Amino acid sequence: MFIWNYLKGYVIIKAVGFYAQRFMNMAAYRGIRLWNVKNDDMVFTITFSYGDMEKVKKCALDSQCRIKTVKTVGLPAVFKRYHTRTSFLAGALFFVVFCCFMSNFVWTVKTEGNLKIPTEKLIEYVSNMGLKPGAVKTGLDLGKISNRLILDFDDAAWATIRLDGTKAIVSVSESAKSKKTEQGLTGDITASRDGVIESITSISGTSQVRAGDVVQKGQVLVKASVAINNDDGTFVEKPVEAEAFVRALTVYDITETVPLSTTENVKTGKSHTWLEVKIIGKKFDFGITPEFKSSGITETNLFRFKIGDWSFPLEFSAKKIYETKSILKTASKDELLQKSNSLLDEWTEENLDFDSYVIKCEKKDIFSDRGLVTNAVLTVSQRIDKK
Amino acid sequence: MADIKRRFSRMLDIPSEAVLDIPYAALSGNETITVENFGAILEYIPEDIKLKTSVGVIEIRGCSMDIRSMSDKCLTIDGKISAIEFSD
Numbered sequence: 248m249f250i251w252n253y254l255k256g257y258v259i260i261k262a263v264g265f266y267a268q269r270f271m272n273m274a275a276y277r278g279i280r281l282w283n284v285k286n287d288d289m290v291f292t293i294t295f296s297y298g299d300m301e302k303v304k305k306c307a308l309d310s311q312c313r314i315k316t317v318k319t320v321g322l323p324a325v326f327k328r329y330h331t332r333t334s335f336l337a338g339a340l341f342f343v344v345f346c347c348f349m350s351n352f353v354w355t356v357k358t359e360g361n362l363k364i365p366t367e368k369l370i371e372y373v374s375n376m377g378l379k380p381g382a383v384k385t386g387l388d389l390g391k392i393s394n395r396l397i398l399d400f401d402d403a404a405w406a407t408i409r410l411d412g413t414k415a416i417v418s419v420s421e422s423a424k425s426k427k428t429e430q431g432l433t434g435d436i437t438a439s440r441d442g443v444i445e446s447i448t449s450i451s452g453t454s455q456v457r458a459g460d461v462v463q464k465g466q467v468l469v470k471a472s473v474a475i476n477n478d479d480g481t482f483v484e485k486p487v488e489a490e491a492f493v494r495a496l497t498v499y500d501i502t503e504t505v506p507l508s509t510t511e512n513v514k515t516g517k518s519h520t521w522l523e524v525k526i527i528g529k530k531f532d533f534g535i536t537p538e539f540k541s542s543g544i545t546e547t548n549l550f551r552f553k554i555g556d557w558s559f560p561l562e563f564s565a566k567k568i569y570e571t572k573s574i575l576k577t578a579s580k581d582e583l584l585q586k587s588n589s590l591l592d593e594w595t596e597e598n599l600d601f602d603s604y605v606i607k608c609e610k611k612d613i614f615s616d617r618g619l620v621t622n623a624v625l626t627v628s629q630r631i632d633k634k
Numbered sequence: 635m636a637d638i639k640r641r642f643s644r645m646l647d648i649p650s651e652a653v654l655d656i657p658y659a660a661l662s663g664n665e666t667i668t669v670e671n672f673g674a675i676l677e678y679i680p681e682d683i684k685l686k687t688s689v690g691v692i693e694i695r696g697c698s699m700d701i702r703s704m705s706d707k708c709l710t711i712d713g714k715i716s717a718i719e720f721s722d
Contacts, residue, residue, distance in 0.1 A: 272674040275706045284701035286678055 256297030256321030270312035354413040381560035439633040442495035452489030603629035
């Protein structure tokens with residue numbers, strides 16, 4: 248009702264005095280709908296439709312009631328206020344046309360229902376198939392994309408893509424078991440590294456090792472079958488999908504070299520700024536000078552039009568390139584050690600899973616004229632089960 | 635004439651307010667009252683509203699009463715209604 252009233256427009260007035268009730272009766276009798284009538288010490292606040300303004304004025308005149316307009320609300324009032332401002336109206340019209348035009352494109356791609364398949368992988372896949380922010384909606388064959396997705400992802404039992412306004416939603420139903428298992432191709436769980444078993448929790452399948460056993464890479468830890476006792480006392484091997492958590496202590500021997508001298512790029516002080524506009528995937532550069540194009544450090548300040556999660560396929564990037572020169576820098580002993588430690592940390596982050604932790608680290612640092620060579624032997628507790 | 639209309643409405647089981655020009659009031663709890671076929675507002679203060687109808691005056695008493703909507707046939711009052719009284 249509020250939206251309807253806003254579209255039609257309404258006026259709030261104050262009617263004062265004894266004749267206000269006569270005015271209200273006359274207005275109602277003449278077919279004017281009044282609402283939100285309030286009496287505050289004989290000052291009547293009355294709301295009526297914008298189109299009845301002339302009739303109301305006549306009623307007030309006939310009933311000798313004094314009325315005063317408090318507020319005019321709604322679309323007709325806005326149009327009346329701005330009807331002389333042609334530029335503003337042209338801008339508003341442009342905005343409407345622009346919105347209609349932009350609604351023909353996909354603004355965002357979202358996924359739902361995927362637990363095993365990473366979201367980034369799905370989005371990258373559909374992006375390669377043409378479904379990406381900035382794609383024209385009418386040119387997309389969503390059925391074809393979803394069918395290809397089902398074929399290419401083993402864990403996807405069913406997939407559908409729907410467009411909700413400018414948002415494309417990739418909805419995936421994942422199979423409880425992988426397609427390979429459904430086809431009877433079950434796999435054993437093997438060790439991904441050499442190590443000493445710390446613990447083994449077998450969910451399905453038959454354990455082949457126990458805590459304290461030394462295992463080698465590739466060795467079967469859990470067999471993908473279970474022995475079922477028949478009524479006649481014989482055992483039958485039934486294939487199952489092996490599932491287990493196996494933790495083991497493993498050893499890593501790492502050598503990192505930190506050079507004594509390094510070349511660093513230092514800003515000379517010269518810089519150049521230019522604007523890059525990206526419209527529906529196409530780049531337009533304004534004001535670039537070729538002298539810094541091949542070398543230097545570039546900084547980018549990105550501005551993208553967004554409404555909530557929805558972003559227009561229009562980006563502005565203010566780019567700044569700094570001219571640089573290379574200088575040779577010699578590191579101190581402390582700096583070398585610091586760099587070596589950070590390299591080890593980087594290695595740990597890159598090569599170990601989030602549930603792995605280092606139990607012991609034996610480190611040897613050898614300084615020479617060329618820099619620092621660090622040898623570290625890490626004892627790690629980690630999962631080694633692999634299908 | 636009114637008597638004939640009343641008999642006619644009873645005979646055909648038609649609501650009398652549809653045939654006769656008599657007021658029809660619907661009360662929702664003690665907060666909203668809708669009166670159809672009213673004639674005019676005789677008095678309106680937040681504690682007392684008097685309506686002229688074909689069967690006399692309907693007086694609605696209460697507190698903080700506002701007129702939610704008003705047209706030539708229908709009037710809706712919001713507020714805390716405590717009494718409704720009919721008089722000539």
